[in-house]
Amino acid sequence: MPDGYLAMVLHAHLPYIRHPEDPGIMEERWLFEAITECYLPLVQSFEKLVKDEVHFSITLSLSPPLVAMLNDHLLQERYLRHLDALIRLAEAEIYRNRDNTAFRDLAVMYFERLNVVRRLFEEDYGGNLLLPIQSLQALGVLEVITTCATHGYLPLMQTREARRAQVQLGVEQYIRLFGRPPAGMWLPECGYVPGIDEILKEFGIRYFFVETHGITNSSPSPRYGVHAPVYCPSGVAAFGRDPESSKQVWDRDTGYPGNPFYREFYRDIGYDLDLDYLAPCLPGGNIRCDTGIKYYRITGKGHNKESYQPGLAEQRANMDARNFAFNRGEQLKYLSGRMDRKPIVVAPYDAELFGHWWYEGPIWLENLCRACDTGEYGVKMTTPANYLGDYMDNQVVNLAASSWGEGGYNLVWLNPTNDWIYRHIHRAETAMVDLADLHPAAGGAVRRLLNQAARELVLAQSSDWAFIIKTATAVQYAVQRISDHIGRFNTLALRLSEGEINEDELADFEKRDNIFPEMDYSIYSRHYRVKHLRSGEKGEALKIVMLSWEFPPRTVGGLARHVNDLSRALARLGQNVHVITCPAPETPSYQLLEGVHVHRVDQSLLTSKDFMEWVGQLNVGMVELAGELMGGEPFDLVHAHDWLVGDAAITLRDRYGLPLVATIHATEYGRNRGIHNELQQRIHQLDARFALQATRVICCSNYMANEVNTLFKVPRSIVHVLPNGVDPSNLGRPKQLVPGKPDTVSGEKTVFFIGRLVPEKGVQVLLEAIALLLPHIPELKLLVGGIGPYEAYLRSKVRELGLNDRVVFLGYLDESRRNQYLKLADVAVFPSLYEPFGIVALEAMAAQVPVIVSDTGGLSEVVSHGMDGYKAPPGRPDLLAYYIREILINPGLARDLSRQAWKKVLTVYDWQSIALGTLEVYREAITSYSEAGQAG
Known part of the structure; x- marks a missing residue:
């Protein structure tokens, strides 16, 4: 019985180099040299092992650029021409060295070797080295995995979409080549930052590799170090590089490739011989480069080198292979005595080390496989996938950021030489x-x-x-x-x-x-997941009961518009959505609106004039109405919006065994910047209960998600951030105005605000900013849309500041009138002191009005300062005035900001994307609720 396992991992990659316009470009030789000295010799060794019935397992990562080049007819033809030129050079070398027995014998070796390579490549493999690799995988001796599209270094990519595309292209190419998805993925340069594993999970990747400190610096500390895999919270396994086995091969001073008997890489006739003699074999006939014909062994650190002796080198490779097997055996024996499972040593290397940099590498690897198969050393070769099959229960940790480059992080790929x-x-x-x-x-x-x-x-x-x-x-x-x-x-x-x-x-x-x-x-x-999430994993529509206390035409704030637009977007995706809401004047108790079933609680049930009692009556009515609807096909899930419907949502969850998704649009604590009285305390407690009882929570911004986590201790892992959306088609800028309504006169500069008139919306700050601006822009006019309990105070503030003829209160604005006043606006300003999201700012952006917002809450996430709008610190009328003036006196700037904001609305805040994100949360909630029930 072995004491443990050895996973040899070879990562084969070259940059994509293909120049049809230049048949003699030097950099294409990187591929040709690797085929001749590395890839083909490795395949030969593996085929010999199979023929000799040696049991071995190797993991081979093939990068998409390398696969594309190996599969490219133009490069295959050029490679054969390259081989022919080398064969002629080797033949010439036999003659040139006719009086030097040692060099002549080496020239003969190269000549014979190049002819074998050509025969194998053209006749046995049909010019495509991928064919024998496919066969070796089919035999089970190779586990081929993939890497990112062009070996892009993921930690330094700016967008998730770019990382995802790199992964997806690699996976899709692999599927086309092998007919099935890859089990594992090699992260380019072993570069990892949190979140990458979640992308890998999306594509069914079971495992990946990280540098040693990616595991050892993880939290919590790994029980077995790098000698067992760990799971990321996503469920994808990570294997860490073993430093001991790495050092024995990689170390420039003590590693095997530096042995004096091995071939000297840096002495090539391409640099030693006359240029005219070499010309037929050189790029352009005059660029010196490696030919692969090398006559010296390493010998020592000095310049004096002795001739290479292949027989002695092969003997040394066999000795070093057995030494490596012995050391791994001793290492595994030690580890197995301290672990409750068989340890695994993961030894990853660049494939090009074997044969190209280390000429004897393929011989060493072949002998290592033979040594392990004897059982003499207590080492059994395996692959990560097989190990995970044997040990499915692994520790869950949060991996640390890492790479296998110099310094262990990003230094190689981000430094003063290349940061540009x-x-x-x-x-x-x-x-x-x-x-x-x-x-x-x-x-x-x-x-x-x-x-x-x-x-x-x-x-x-x-x-x-x-x-x-x-x-x-x-x-x-x-x-x-x-x-x-x-x-x-x-x-x-x-x-x-x-x-x-x-x-x-x-x-x-x-x-x-x-x-x-x-x-x-x-x-x-x-929004790429549109293609994969139209109606869920198997195509069935979910039946969703959605609870909201407001819904058009009963509109108090942004909640009604959010539920209305989200429900319609879900219906367009084929979902069966039932909204239960308050009654509204002159509105039927049931309507089918653009595919959404809207049910309104009977007005006769809502008799109390006390707000909290009225809320209780509403929740009772919602439960009764939902119960009636349950008489048919049962619901799959409850989606409730804010604490006012929380009692009904929790009752439906418990009574019918439904998962509960809670969208928290704002908190009582945030609205009031603290809890100051008994009513606020009661609502705060209802906020907390609503959040804590939910299977999954949705917030409209990271700001709100952090607030929910901080206030109510809701685990951040169950909180999802999905922004509010906007339908640009509803926000055209019509030319006509509402008859008889306040208007601006020609030449006036118009500032527009719309929102509830409450202290946290910051209109009082905007009024002070207008007062500061009037001496500089006397034609300034402020239009204030909305109603609320703070209106009386704001009117008194207008009088106090002497703004009576410069400020117009428009009252409540429906969508049509809002759009018409947006048409008048030169700039829209939203100076909130507290704002979970700020849908009104998004609507102004969709109407192509330049916007200025407070740098707080969700507004901070909607606007990118100086790119698609401006942000001012909350409560700072001076800075608010500065940015208003900047936009009003710079029409070109206003147009640029509006154009970028419009693009953002179209690409980030569309309802289809938000509905798809919501569906993902629904699926996760259903799965989680089901698993919790089974566990219970």
């Missing part, structure tokens, strides 16, 4: 996301353009370019590649914005950068 690239890549990232959202169903040339833009972006994101710049190797080439891809992306985006697509130019770009021919640009959309 990110402002260009990040700008392209966000632009690509916006383009995908602005063109959800493009066809023809527009679709081709968007797909090519996505290709250019992923190619620019390759981690290789930043690495090359940092290590100062092929710097000029790396800089050129970034410049080319970003340049092409920008060109395509400009062509689209101008509506002038140059099809010849587009075709040229498609020919140059043809990776991912099945590219679908919509994967960058914030």
